[in-house]
Amino acid sequence: xxxxxxxxxxxxxxxxxxxxxxxxxxxxxxxxxxxxxxxxxxxxxxxxxxxxxxxxxxxxxxxxxxxxxxxxxxxxxxxxxxxxxxxxxxxxxxxxxxxxxxxxxxxxxxxxxxxxxxxxxxxxxxxxxxxxxxxxxxxxxxxxxxxxxxxxxxxxxxxxxxxxxxxxxxxxxxxxxxxxxxxxxxxxxxxxxxxxxxxxxxxxxxxxxxxxxxxxxxxxxxxxxxxxxxxxxxxxxxxxxxxxxxxxxxxxxxxxxxxxxxxxxxxxxxxxxxxxxxxxxxxxxxxxxxxxxxxxxxxxxxxxxxxxxxxxxxxxxxxxxxxxxxxxxxxxxxxxxxxxxxxxxxxxxxxxxxxxxxxxxxxxxxxxxxxxxxxxxxxxxxxxxxxxxxxxxxxxxxxxxxxxxxxxxxxxxxxxxxxxxxxxxxxxxxxxxxxxxx
Numbered sequence: 001x002x003x004x005x006x007x008x009x010x011x012x013x014x015x016x017x018x019x020x021x022x023x024x025x026x027x028x029x030x031x032x033x034x035x036x037x038x039x040x041x042x043x044x045x046x047x048x049x050x051x052x053x054x055x056x057x058x059x060x061x062x063x064x065x066x067x068x069x070x071x072x073x074x075x076x077x078x079x080x081x082x083x084x085x086x087x088x089x090x091x092x093x094x095x096x097x098x099x100x101x102x103x104x105x106x107x108x109x110x111x112x113x114x115x116x117x118x119x120x121x122x123x124x125x126x127x128x129x130x131x132x133x134x135x136x137x138x139x140x141x142x143x144x145x146x147x148x149x150x151x152x153x154x155x156x157x158x159x160x161x162x163x164x165x166x167x168x169x170x171x172x173x174x175x176x177x178x179x180x181x182x183x184x185x186x187x188x189x190x191x192x193x194x195x196x197x198x199x200x201x202x203x204x205x206x207x208x209x210x211x212x213x214x215x216x217x218x219x220x221x222x223x224x225x226x227x228x229x230x231x232x233x234x235x236x237x238x239x240x241x242x243x244x245x246x247x248x249x250x251x252x253x254x255x256x257x258x259x260x261x262x263x264x265x266x267x268x269x270x271x272x273x274x275x276x277x278x279x280x281x282x283x284x285x286x287x288x289x290x291x292x293x294x295x296x297x298x299x300x301x302x303x304x305x306x307x308x309x310x311x312x313x314x315x316x317x318x319x320x321x322x323x324x325x326x327x328x329x330x331x332x333x334x335x336x337x338x339x340x341x342x343x344x345x346x347x348x349x350x351x352x353x354x355x356x357x358x359x360x361x362x363x364x365x366x367x368x369x370x371x372x373x374x375x376x377x378x379x380x381x382x383x384x385x386x387x388x389x390x391x392x393x394x395x396x397x398x399x400x401x402x403x404x405x406x407x408x409x410x411x412x413x414x415x416x417x418x419x420x421x422x423x424x425x426x427x428x429x430x431x432x433x434x435x436x437x438x
Contacts, residue, residue, distance in 0.1 A: 009038055009039050009040055009076070009077065010039070010040045010042045010073070010074065010075045010076050010077065011034055011039040011040065011041060011042060011075055011076070011077045011078065011079050012041075012042055012043045012044065012045065012066065012069055012070055012073060012075040012077075012078050012079070013030060013031065013034055013041060013043075013044040013045070013079050013080075013081070014044070014045045014046075014047060014058070014062075014066065014078060014079065014080045014081065015027045015030060015044060015045070015046045015047070015081050016047050016049065016057070016058065016080060016081050016082040017046075017047070017048045017049065018049045018051075018052065018082075019049070019050070020048065021046065021048045022046060022048070022081070025289070025290040025293075026081065026257075027044075027046075027081075029256075029257075030079075030081040030103070031044075032207070033103075033106055033107065033110065034079050034106070036110050037106055037109050037110050037113070038113070039077065039079065042073035042074070042075040043069050043072075043073045043075065045062065045065060045066055045069060047059070047062045054087075054088075055087075055088065055091050056088060056091055056092055056095070057080070057082060057084055057085075057088045057092075063092070063095055063096070066078065066096060067095070067096055070096060070098055075098070076098065076099070077098060077099045077100075077101065078092065078096060078098050078099070078100045078101070079101055079106055080092075080100065080101070080102050080103065081103050082102060082103055083102050083103055083104055083258075084100070084102040089102065103258065104131060105131065107256070108124070108127055108128050108131060111124045111127070112124050112125075112128065118181065122174055122177055122181065125174055126171065126174040126175065129167055129170055129171045129174065130171060132167060133167050133168070133171065197238075197246055197247065197248055198247050198248070198277075198278040198279070198360055199236075199247070199248045199249075199250055199276060199277045199278060200239075200247050200248070200249050200250070200277060200278060200279045200280075200281060200356055200360075201249075201250040201252055201274045201277040201279075201280050201281070202214055202249070202250065202251050202252060202281050202283055203252055203255070203274060203280050203281070203282055203283070203298060203302065204254060204255065204282055204283035204284060204285075204294075204298060204315075205254060205255055205256065205284070205285065205288075205294040205295075205297060205298055206253075206254025206255065206256050207254060207285070208254065208283045208284060208285040208288075208294070208317060209283055209285060209317040209318060209343050209344075210251055210252075210254065210283045211251055212317075212343040212344065213283060213315070213317060213343035213349075214235065214237075214249065214251040216343050216346060216349055217239055217249060217349065217353075218237035218238075218239055218249055235250070235251045236248055236249070236250050237249055241353055241356060241357045241360075242350070242353055242354065242357065243357050245357055245360060245361075247356070247360070250274070250277065252274055255297060255298045255301045256297065257293070257294075257297045274302075274305065274307050274310075275305060275306055275307045275310075275384070275385070275386070276385075276386040277307075277310060278310075278311070278359075278360060279310070279311050279312075279313065279356065279359050279360065280302075280307070280310050280311065280312045280313070281312075281313055281315050281352075281356075282295070282298060282312050282313065282314050282315060283315045283317050284314055284315065284316050284317060285317060285318055286316040286317060286318050286319055286321075286322055286324070286340070287318045287321040287322055295314075306384065306385075309385075309409050309412040309413070310409065311359060311409075312337075313336060313337060313338070313339060313355055313356075313359065314337065314338045314339070315338075315339050315341065315352060316338065316339065316340045316341070317341060317342065317343050318342060318343075318344070319340040319341055319342050319347075319348065320342035320344065320345050320347065321342075324340050325340070325347075326339075326340055326341050326342070326347045326348025326351060327339075327340045327348070327351075328340075328351050328354075328355060335358070335359070335362075336355040336358060336359070339351060339352045339355055365403070365404070365405055365410045366402070366403070366404050367402075367403055367410075367421050367422075367423060368400055368401065368402050368403070368421070368422045368423045369382075369400070369401050369403060369419045369420055369421055369422060370394075370398065370399075370400055370420045370422055371398055371399045371400075371401055371420075372396070372397075372398040373396065373397035373398050375398075375417075378417045378419075379399055379401065381413075381417070382401060382403065382413075385405070385409070385413075387403045387404060387405040387409070387413075388401050388402065388403060389402045389403065389404050390402040400422065
């Protein structure tokens with residue numbers, strides 16, 4: 001029976017494409033993930049699949065090629081840029097006599113290394129336990145045997161059942177502890193909102209330069225490194241805008257394509273800060289040839305966590321690399337929707353601060369809506385968005401809710417839920433302004 005080695009960092013990378021060859025951008029990103037995890041890259045292999053092999057994911061010919069490459073490089077671990085089923089992972093480990101880690105396991109490992117706060121560590125462990133639970137159920141068949149030896153013979157739990165029970169108990173415990181921490185942070189967030197201190201969150205693809213920009217705006221000294229997921233735990237700092245307005249700026253974990261669902265779910269509580277922001281600054285690496293794809297990936301994650309309705313300003317960072325001078329682009333409404341700057345040189349940062357102030361000074365919609373008892377889901381949605389400032393119970397079992405949110409958020413909700421407004425009106429749109437340079 002193959003025993004999984006617990007050591008070894010010299011790795012062979014397997015780049016997988018289904019229906020097409022894996023692109024150079026995807027290969028570069030997976031190389032960066034491996035380096036961020038602390039692996040040494042001994043070699044790589046590309047596999048273009050017409051269809052998935054249910055036993056190994058890749059074809060048997062590629063398995064043999066991979067076995068030879070491992071022998072030639074003396075690599076101790078295999079990293080595969082695709083999600084493996086528990087059975088596929090186990091079959092590959094038995095065939096190669098090496099530890100095999102898929103994309104999800106690799107990202108989980110990086111997160112485990114980078115977590116610093118109590119909440120971050122709880123979230124990572126929860127994601128790891130949930131990932132491990134699927135491996136136990138479907139992959140580790142050698143654990144089906146019952147315990148044996150003196151004092152352990154006879155009927156009872158199999159090792160698999162014992163491990164499954166213990167992991168289940170740990171998952172429940174972590175969930176309860178994380179719930180308590182999340183409630184504490186939500187309470188703190190509600191206090192800030194009552195004090196009318198708006199939160200502005202930095203979001204973006206990992207390694208886009210969010211932390212560099214955050215440090216420039218706050219002098220917080222957050223770790224900046226040319227590696228993926230250098231920042232994991234959210235960091236909050238107060239910032240005073242040029243007009244004297246105080247805000248809370250939040251630096252969040254970077255997003256990535258094919259972000260494991262375990263992590264999206266586990267970090268949902270951390271991303272609550274993003275959900276309740278007045279404004280999102282979507283930081284984009286303008287020098288990245290694949291930045292349009294990166295934008296799509298970030299928007300997809302925002303949709304998953306329920307933050308896609310929030311106002312967003314695209315911040316095109318690293319404009320100095322392209323030789324693009326700092327500027328502000330505006331939408332047809334006149335509102336600024338794009339800022340070009342360099343967080344490395346500081347050029348364009350003052351313009352960004354002005355754009356933040358401009359968006360925050362747009363009046364909020366304050367209104368009262370009617371929600372029936374049968375529409376409790378709508379009420380829960382409004383509370384989840386942090387839009388409810390007061391509530392009154394109606395004689396028919398329904399509610400009257402006082403809301404406070406921006407125009408975009410209201411329009412989005414109204415399209416989905418058809419809100420019945422009892423009082424209040426939308427603020428006037430900001431007057432149109434000419435684009436910079438015109």
